[in-house]
Amino acid sequence: MSQISNFIHALENSTAHRPIRDILSGEVIQNTKLLPVIMGIALDVNNENHYKACWTLELVIEHNINWLTDYVDQFCNTLPSFSHVGAIRSISKICMFVAKYHLKSLKTNNTFLTEKQAQQIIETSFDWLISDTKVASKAYAMRALFEFGKLHDWIYPELQEILSKDFAHHSPAYQSASKEILQKIAKTKP
Template identity: 45%
Template sequence: MNLAFYKRIEESTAHRLNREFIRDYVLQNPEKLQYLIEIALHEKDKIHIKACWSLELIFEIKLELILPFLDDFLAKIGQFKDDSAIRPISKICMFLSKSKTIKLSENQETKIIETCLDWLIQDKKVATKAYSMITLYNFGKKQPWINEELKTILSQDYFKHSAAYQAAAKDILRKLK
């Protein structure tokens, strides 16, 4: 482990500029990405959440950088417990579902779909649920059964949630009609 890099992540905060600093550092030093992913995927590490925040920003710009780590990433996504880590992980799943250049295997898509369905029906924060809705909607373009499942879940849960959830659900339900 690169201790100086670890310390840099440890000292970062949730502020956008801090996360962008880590993002830019990794983009300029791509060999550091492996360390960042190792930290992010090691849920017992006290700073794994901070690493997840930075991964989101990196993959928002250069999603293809995930490819060497994709299977490890997907093996872990359903195991995260902390909402502060799950939110950026769910957003990365959304990036993958939207990608025109990254072709996921059937197993990889299935893992993301199953995890997003779980997040959607579990007691998760609105942002995670919203990213899950979008991800499922995107995969539903290729696999129509997802649309039916999504309609059912969103319709049943609509009035049980906040206005923010309702707005996201309404947008997806409108697209599904």
């Protein structure tokens, strides 16, 4: 079997356990010819293993966010299509990485996202925040929105309203993340 076939087989048989994800992401990091493979599977929501690819992709992008550059348009266009809980958790975390990196790149007069792509991430993050998504995904979404709020002044009031309104109806983990973001927003006000 070829290295790509072996990788796909390992991915199909993987679990969300961190050591397994570390091995698979390590393979991609060591051999970037596997990057189009993992991207292709992760961004194809009709692939029955796309969520497993998302678990690995999260670690790959955390290692080197610039590897998303050639795929960012496809990534942003696919965002509303993710419905698997495991995929959304990893993809929302990647959105948080992207939001932070985009703001960082703007400080050096570069852009990582187009305005349309940023808008797609913002809209999807708000959707995750107000839908019946798991807490981890909501926490990553609110953190991404906090970053984008530094560029768009309409985001903080919307985010504050949602977080304040939903606060009492969620778990302690959600409340902790929500409180953190609300405090950060409060510090940004003059």
